[in-house]
Amino acid sequence: MSLWLGRVTVIPKPSVNDPQGLAVLDGLHALGFSEVEQVRVGRHIDVRLDAEGAEEAEARLCQMCETLLANTLIESYEVQVQPVQEGAAV
């Protein structure tokens, strides 16, 4: 068993309203960032877990997304896995 870092991104699906994204868009325009066209706000979750290998870690992370981390009705998720160096802080 070795330690893995799963980097999970959860973002609202394109057809779903995102009032938080609209608020950030307005804020950026008010600050002078007029080149911004669209903003979508989601969650980022770093999960440190034990697994036999990267594939097992990824499979378990997808299970976590399906059961707790994402609402798959309105959100999509992406999972990336990388090895953790011993002693490194997340």
Added chain:
Amino acid sequence: MSLWLGRVTVIPKPSVNDPQGLAVLDGLHALGFSEVEQVRVGRHIDVRLDAEGAEEAEARLCQMCETLLANTLIESYEVQVQPVQEGAAV
């Protein structure tokens, strides 16, 4: 000018308390994911913007992080930039 997608990740710094991460950790343990050691919860922000090139887009996104998207006292951020295909939805 062309269209770029900035993928911004904002995460609490290692020394900062993350009660949301602790709550997710407890939830994952309660659901049987006992291999999880640590969870940190942050934000993911997709920003679609016009820029002359990837470097300009990245520089502007870093300015947005410094002024609005992240609280750099307690959060760190990462920016990735990729070109947007015409007609693609974020």
